[in-house]
Amino acid sequence: MANHFDLEEQEQLDQIKHFWKQWGTLITAVVVLVCGGFAAWSGYNYWQSRQATQAAVLFDEVDSAAEAKDVQRLQRAFDDMKSRYGSTAQAGQAGLTTAKVLVDAKNLDGAKSALEWVAKDSKFEGQKAIARLRLAAVLMEQKAYPEALKQLEGSVPPEFAASFADRRGDVLALSGDAKAAIAAYQEAHAKLDPRSNYRRLIEAKLNSLGATVQVAAAQTTGSSQ
Template identity: 30%
Template sequence: MADIFTEVQEDLRRERLKQLWDRYGVLLIALALLVVIGVGAWRGYEYYQAREAEQAGDRYEAASRLAQDGKSDEARAAFAALAADGPAGYAVLSKLREADEVAKSDQAGALKLYEEVANGAGDEMLRDAARIRGAYIAADIGTLDDVRRLAERLAAGGPWSALAREAMGLAAYKAGDNAEARRQFEAVVSQADAPASVRQRADLLLAVLPPAEAQPGKPADPAKTTD
């Protein structure tokens, strides 16, 4: 008797499975195919990205060798091409290197490229590097306000602080604002973590600036005036 019940239960299970398969079998096959296709597509995309990154790395190295060999025009074109169609990371880095090459003959053009990186790069370190490089060019061909727009935020602290202050000090000196130039260079000299070379340059520039009390337009000390 127990065997009969077992056979009946098995028949019922088979019938239920058949009904479920008849109803959902096509859907299950479709879902399985979607999973297989999705995994395959993801693996293909990963392979494509790895290959693109490898090719971009080779192109970047080739452009860097051109720059090292003094072939600036060719290096500039190679970096520009990679900046235009390379993967995101290499594209930004290449635009930064393109700006470096452009700066050798066209400072205004280089400044524009640096500002594009500073305003658009996803990587904060690259944005800050572009701001500093652009600030030094702006100190040469632009105004104090141009330099402040690029460097002032970086001067507040961090690894770029001394360089940012140096760039603003140079721009102030060029603009004839000796008080501001002195303030920036003194801040560099007193900054404990400033690179030694930057502190030395700031010391030299402080030496050529007029003494603080001799700066034009400085109000006289009331204690030193006589009736």
């Protein structure tokens, strides 16, 4: 009986050896690939988490410098954010914060530079849209109307569409194109929720250009009941 078992075991071992000889390399490669992929995925997640944590620490420096109105320290901190953590959300927010402080300090060229970086290099569409809106406002201050309009061209996230049309109306009105400004304001008005107070501002701008907007029928009906 023992010999019978020994023969069976030997046959099984031979089968295993044959199978492993035929498929062992492929199986090993697959295992290494799967394990390597998991390790890479885990490592990437760890790296992202570490980047975000370190970026948050540096953003505190940006925030502190902004609150103190320390422009030189603020710009140094923002430069560090760009070079070390440019792919993080904190870097884009740092650019927007830096630009706001620089506008308040009447440093429009510095604000323009910060906003251009966010508009071009931020990884987040919302930050890019905000940067373009603010950059258009800075360019308006500099009376660079054609450049301001360029910032307001192209596609934007739907939630920013009304703001972009409104800002376009502002630029066109300042550049003396009242007809185009009215069209832009009407577009902005149409894109806004009828309950939005922002609509009243658009209506005031239209009135200043000699145009009017019909209040939505549903809104008029509701107010008369």
